Amino acid sequence: MIQLTIIKITGYGPWTLTLGSDREHRLQMLQSSLYKEIQNLFSEKNCLAFPNRFDEVFVITNGLTVRDHVEIQEKLSKLFELSFSMTIGQGNNPFEANSNADNARRENLILDKEHNIFGQPMQNGGDLVQIIHMDVDGSTSISAKKSPYEVSSLIIKLYSDMSEFFLRKNSLAFFMGGDNFMIINSSVDKADIAKFLELIKEHHGISFNCGIGTAKTGRDAAKLATKSLDTIREIRDSGKNEQRILELTC
């Protein structure tokens, strides 16, 4: 069982209009500072947040209670003049957790009214979380041959293929910056990942390295996934056999 929390700004659309048309710079500053604070407050509780279209954030919150969410809501309300909703979704895979969260929000299922926290009644979930950290092999040399915007265009195409491939397997992929992607994994195994890597190589001529991490919390799973990725680089740089996928479990 995986638990995701989706955080949204309450009444954001109408509020943006109150700022007049000279607003874009303010919205950009607000969105980045909100993401920073959410990452900060949830990482203190061993969670990891993922940016989703800048005005919404996904967080892997396995092990967190409604009370933990209330604590974070209280801190956020001291930092921002806007308020936020948090919707907790649990599921057998990340896609299902995201859908269950969405359904709970639409059905107005309240877990804590005062703090704007929604979700179906929570079950204790001690299951493991798996994160795949994917990173382009040698993006520096690719960037050297292309202009900055052409590199971005390539990254968007890679992200699009990745999102489609992994969504079919109930896993959620996020772009984390630079040439880095993280996937909240369901049951994609190494053979499936190898298939994806072949597809990307064939369509775009790009190789990914792929670290897998499994642990009880989002933050620990990400740490192990990144450690696996760094080990792949070490193996590559020592001139040993090429290895593209490596897994570490807590």
Ligand SMILES: Nc1nc2c(ncn2[C@@H]2O[C@H](COP(=O)(O)OP(=O)(O)OP(=O)(O)O)[C@@H](O)[C@H]2O)c(=O)[nH]1
């Ligand atoms: N989000 C995130 N970004 C990173 C991480 N490590 C590096 N980056 C960024 O990713 C970009 C590319 O760095 P690298 O992937 O190390 O460069 P590379 O040439 O592809 O080297 P290799 O991946 O070792 O083949 C840089 O702009 C870094 O700032 C990470 O763990 N997470």
Ligand SMILES: [Mg+2]
């Ligand atoms: Mg790279």
